[in-house]
Amino acid sequence: xxxxxxxxxxxxxxxxxxxxGLRAAIAIAETNPQLDVAVISKxxxxxxxxxxAEGGAAGVIxxxxxxDEHIYDTxxxxxxxxxxxxxxxxxxxxPRELLQLEHWGCPWSRQPNGHVAVRAFGGMKKKRTWxxxxxxxxxxxxxxxxxxxxxxEVTRHDEWFVTKLLVDDGRVHGVVAVDLFSGKIQAITAKSxxxxxxxxxxxxxxxxxxxxxxxxGMSLAYRAGAPLKDxxxxxxxxxxxxxxxxxxxxxxxxxxxxxxxxxxxxYLQDYDLGKPTPTPELRSMELGPRDRLSQAFxxxxxxxxxxxxxxxxxxxxxxxxxxxxxxxxxxxxxxxxCLKYERIDPVHELIPVRPVVHYMMGGVHTxxxxxxxxxGLYAAGETACVSxxxxxxxxxxxLPECLVFGARAGRAAAExxxxxxxxxxxxxxxxxxxxxxxxxxxxxxxxxxxxxxAIRDEMQATMEDAAGIYRTGPAIAKGLDTLRELQxxxxxxxxxxxxxxxxxxxxxxxxxxxMLDIGECMLQSALQREESRGAHQRTDFPDRDDxxxxxxxxxxxxxxxxxxVESLPVTIxxxxxxxxxxxx
Amino acid sequence: xxxxPGxxPGxxSGSIxxxxxxxxxxxxxxxxxxxxxxxxxxxxxxxDGLNHxxxxxxxxxxxxxxxxxxxxxxxxxxxxxxxxxxxxxFLDDYAPGPIRVEPLANFPVVRDLVVDINxxxxxxxRVKPWIIRDDDALLDGDGEIDGEYLQTPEExxxxxxxxxxxxxxxxxxxxxxYGLDPEFxxxxxxxxxxxxxxxSRDHGARERLDVLIEHEGVWGCTFVGECTRVCPNHVDPAGxxxxxxxxxxxxxxxxxxxxRGAR
Numbered sequence: 105x106x107x108x109x110x111x112x113x114x115x116x117x118x119x120x121x122x123x124x125g126l127r128a129a130i131a132i133a134e135t136n137p138q139l140d141v142a143v144i145s146k147x148x149x150x151x152x153x154x155x156x157a158e159g160g161a162a163g164v165i166x167x168x169x170x171x172d173e174h175i176y177d178t179x180x181x182x183x184x185x186x187x188x189x190x191x192x193x194x195x196x197x198x199p200r201e202l203l204q205l206e207h208w209g210c211p212w213s214r215q216p217n218g219h220v221a222v223r224a225f226g227g228m229k230k231k232r233t234w235x236x237x238x239x240x241x242x243x244x245x246x247x248x249x250x251x252x253x254x255x256x257e258v259t260r261h262d263e264w265f266v267t268k269l270l271v272d273d274g275r276v277h278g279v280v281a282v283d284l285f286s287g288k289i290q291a292i293t294a295k296s297x298x299x300x301x302x303x304x305x306x307x308x309x310x311x312x313x314x315x316x317x318x319x320x321g322m323s324l325a326y327r328a329g330a331p332l333k334d335x336x337x338x339x340x341x342x343x344x345x346x347x348x349x350x351x352x353x354x355x356x357x358x359x360x361x362x363x364x365x366x367x368x369x370x371y372l373q374d375y376d377l378g379k380p381t382p383t384p385e386l387r388s389m390e391l392g393p394r395d396r397l398s399q400a401f402x403x404x405x406x407x408x409x410x411x412x413x414x415x416x417x418x419x420x421x422x423x424x425x426x427x428x429x430x431x432x433x434x435x436x437x438x439x440x441x442c443l444k445y446e447r448i449d450p451v452h453e454l455i456p457v458r459p460v461v462h463y464m465m466g467g468v469h470t471x472x473x474x475x476x477x478x479x480g481l482y483a484a485g486e487t488a489c490v491s492x493x494x495x496x497x498x499x500x501x502x503l504p505e506c507l508v509f510g511a512r513a514g515r516a517a518a519e520x521x522x523x524x525x526x527x528x529x530x531x532x533x534x535x536x537x538x539x540x541x542x543x544x545x546x547x548x549x550x551x552x553x554x555x556x557x558a559i560r561d562e563m564q565a566t567m568e569d570a571a572g573i574y575r576t577g578p579a580i581a582k583g584l585d586t587l588r589e590l591q592x593x594x595x596x597x598x599x600x601x602x603x604x605x606x607x608x609x610x611x612x613x614x615x616x617x618x619m620l621d622i623g624e625c626m627l628q629s630a631l632q633r634e635e636s637r638g639a640h641q642r643t644d645f646p647d648r649d650d651x652x653x654x655x656x657x658x659x660x661x662x663x664x665x666x667x668x669v670e671s672l673p674v675t676i677x678x679x680x681x682x683x684x685x686x687x688x
Numbered sequence: 689x690x691x692x693p694g695x696x697p698g699x700x701s702g703s704i705x706x707x708x709x710x711x712x713x714x715x716x717x718x719x720x721x722x723x724x725x726x727x728x729x730x731x732x733x734x735x736d737g738l739n740h741x742x743x744x745x746x747x748x749x750x751x752x753x754x755x756x757x758x759x760x761x762x763x764x765x766x767x768x769x770x771x772x773x774x775x776x777x778f779l780d781d782y783a784p785g786p787i788r789v790e791p792l793a794n795f796p797v798v799r800d801l802v803v804d805i806n807x808x809x810x811x812x813x814r815v816k817p818w819i820i821r822d823d824d825a826l827l828d829g830d831g832e833i834d835g836e837y838l839q840t841p842e843e844x845x846x847x848x849x850x851x852x853x854x855x856x857x858x859x860x861x862x863x864x865x866y867g868l869d870p871e872f873x874x875x876x877x878x879x880x881x882x883x884x885x886x887x888s889r890d891h892g893a894r895e896r897l898d899v900l901i902e903h904e905g906v907w908g909c910t911f912v913g914e915c916t917r918v919c920p921n922h923v924d925p926a927g928x929x930x931x932x933x934x935x936x937x938x939x940x941x942x943x944x945x946x947x948r949g950a951r
Contacts, residue, residue: 147752148809150855151760206836207826209819209887211844211851218838242759243851250880253813262809285798314754347731350757441757444776557743601748603712606799608742608750
């Protein structure tokens with residue numbers, strides 16, 4: 105192949121360097137050290153959004169806990185949409201993965217006797233959430249990243265943005281990517297590819313997610329012919345800071361914080377979540393699941409019992425009774441964030457909060473080993489949907505999900521790479537086409553075209569109107585129409601920046617195109633799910649409908665670019681569908 | 689960031705001027721400044737101001753940012769000459785302005801406000817920032833992990849401060865020694881070496897000392913303390929460097945007194 109077109113050839117290429125991607129890389133380096141493994145990411149690995157996770161990582165370790173209880177909490181939390189075989193594997197492997205991270209230096213908070221400490225978390229019946237104060241994701245990510253540095257066989261392509269998966273004859277052979285530093289567009293071939301690009305909160309206007317969370321991996325998979333699964337399920341975290349959307353961790357409530365309406369009333373008691381007690385009760389009130397808490401907020405708004413802020417209605421998170429010592433020991437980052445971004449001190453003042461888009465339960469459809477239906481393509485972490493989260497993820501299950509399924513996907517991709525044949529010649533032509541597309545359609549374009557930020561603003565507003573905490577069929581259908589108009593307009597986007605070096609305007613346009621695809625998949629799935637389950641609440645179909653919808657929805661891309669939704673049975677093993685009960 | 693900061697309902701008290709470094713390697717022989725007036729809002733950071741420019745005024749301005757909550761370490765820039773995370777530098781703290789926004793000092797500039805930090809990325813592995821064990825403790829018969837290494841809260845506290853580094857590079861931008869001597873390992877890398885040395889689970893202090901004792905590892909530092917002053921997470925790299933100098937000095941005395949085999 106010609107030198108200029110191909111930058112590198114690897115056995116396994118991991119796209120994304122957050123928790124799942126780095127765990128996959130180490131798994132491959134440890135199990136198949138002879139393989140050439142590389143991590144490609146649009147940011148340096150330690151900038152990945154795993155860094156922002158605060159509260160903790162669930163794994164059964166306490167004497168009074170059991171594997172079955174974590175499984176049941178996760179299944180009932182998922183409103184029975186999670187696959188029970190996947191959940192069982194996840195719960196079984198999570199403690200080992202968290203211990204592995206302990207051996208790699210993660211500074212887990214400890215008990216006085218030196219053992220790892222665990223805290224309560226929403227929807228969990230036992231204390232099983234490991235934590236590193238309230239910077240758990242930061243410590244996990246840096247421990248993983250620093251540990252990868254000892255594996256010389258792990259190559260990195262830092263600050264490269266992947267634009268396309270190269271696929272021939274039903275098999276993935278690598279990617280085309282832009283080097284942000286130089287602007288060079290090149291192919292990187294691989295025998296297998298693992299997508300670990302995180303979530304896509306930036307599809308919405310108000311999100312805890314970072315600027316980089318634009319669903320790139322989901323879009324890459326979708327365009328390459330791998331379906332997305334359960335995309336209608338979007339998690340609103342109940343406690344974000346009103347202007348910035350910065351997350352205030354659920355650990356605040358696990359440590360005893362209360363949610364109060366404008367009258368100082370613990371309103372969750374009115375929503376079948378239990379009775380208020382002075383100290384936290386597990387699976388009750390403020391320790392209910394996120395979907396139910398965010399829904400309760402909307403009802404408080406309707407009742408006129410929320411307070412006003414310049415950014416809309418808010419409620420209050422009260423930590424004052426916890427005291428400065430506990431807050432400084434277990435929630436120091438929360439105090440720092442409140443002081444910095446709200447100019448209030450939670451030791452003495454109420455924290456204003458409102459629900460905020462936080463997490464995608466859906467993602468690239470994979471099996472229990474991270475394999476997608478497209479040969480050679482794997483996915484793990486928030487990008488993927490195995491599914492263990494179903495219709496609603498429990499807090500502190502996503503960090504161990506990155507570890508368990510990152511490791512599984514890495515091992516499976518390594519295994520595939522050892523049996524895969526050479527890269528076919530057709531791939532070079534395909535890569536050359538993609539390079540030409542980017543050169544001609546984007547960089548060579550008239551700068552007077554449509555504005556990326558204007559289209560992005562409209563997309564985000566559309567998604568909030570159509571796919572908020574409560575949804576209706578007509579609003580979703582209207583949102584789909586708008587997204588299709590925006591897809592036309594993105595085709596005419598103008599790039600005023602003619603520089604090759606670090607062209608973030610080009611990057612933003614490519615990310616926006618990815619998000620428009622994903623938004624369309626979310627709305628199409630939401631339209632077709634005519635029931636209410638977990639985080640997907642349809643006011644025109646207010647009940648759960650197990651007859652019609654105890655099923656996953658897969659979104660495939662038709663040849664004309666439109667989405668097609670098909671259903672896939674949920675795997676039920678030992679836990680037949682039942683009522684979700686909290687606080688009673 | 690709200691989707692459309694221009695229509696944000698927050699308090700507004702006029703505007704403030706940003707003087708921003710622009711540099712395109714293909715066309716500019718050297719950096720220049722460009723001025724932008726942005727709304728002066730109580731809630732807005734310098735980063736919000738830059739995003740306002742990017743979205744509404746001049747789409748060609750390039751800078752890195754991501755989490756906007758002070759933890760990813762992407763958005764460090766020199767603000768009025770001082771290295772800052774721009775997501776945590778509020779516009780009204782600089783009122784009435786103007787505010788000079790430049791790329792982090794001491795690094796090559798790639799483009800506009802984007803600097804090349806590959807020197808740090810290459811130095812970091814040299815200090816071996818990972819747990820080094822001289823045993824395979826706590827593995828069961830199948831090589832699976834069997835329990836955690838115990839570590840008391842006091843043992844955790846011993847290194848915790850040095851584990852808070854987000855690699856934001858503000859300390860390198862503030863360090864006069866790194867500016868003059870690029871061979872100097874630099875504050876963050878040395879702080880991370882110390883982080884592992886002080887971790888009760890680690891046995892790698894000897895190996896790291898061997899790296900840092902050589903060449904310009906720690907000796908370059910003249911203890912200016914700027915790194916500790918600018919650190920957004922109170923890591924105290926200057927303290928770490930000082931500790932290493934003491935360790936290295938002891939090592940030199942021992943080397944003088946005893947042949948290598950006896951150490």
